[in-house]
Amino acid sequence: MKQYWLMKSEPEEFSIDSLKKVGTEPWTGVRNYQARNFMMKSMKVGDGVLFYHSNCEVPGVAGLAEVASEAYPDPTQFKKKSDYYDPASKPEEPRWWLVDVAFKRKFKRVVSLEQLRGEAEALGEFALLQRGNRLSVLPVTAAQYAHILSLE
DNA sequence: GCCAACGTTGGC
């Protein structure tokens, strides 16, 4: 059964337009175990991804992507010059894993967080809308995915 | 194993 996810990115760092330009991007820099576990243990190639813009003027879902690889170790954890360098991680036992994400399409307009809050009842239990949530990779049900698409 | 201090996320 196809699974769905929401993945956050700060558009100033990497936006839906950036993804469109490169086509496929390794989802580097996740340093949260829960988010890592979703990528490492649950994601399958072809899973649907809602590409979410965070920390910006209009936070919200900006387009669609899909999981494009099996999980593999995040190379940035071993690069001393990287912001994501983790001196505690060993190459023989990598701590951080990622998947590649491929561009599908950009929404005509962002389905904003504000809009999603207005649909909270229809969306049901949704980690994104929970108070204080900071998870950057989180699961979305097929029904939530379909509903969000209908809001574009 | 507790918990205070600290760092980060992300909406506003």
Next chain:
DNA sequence: GCCAACGTTGGC
């Protein structure tokens, strides 16, 4: 830029 919420670290 502020700050609430949360995760992690490290001393004890």
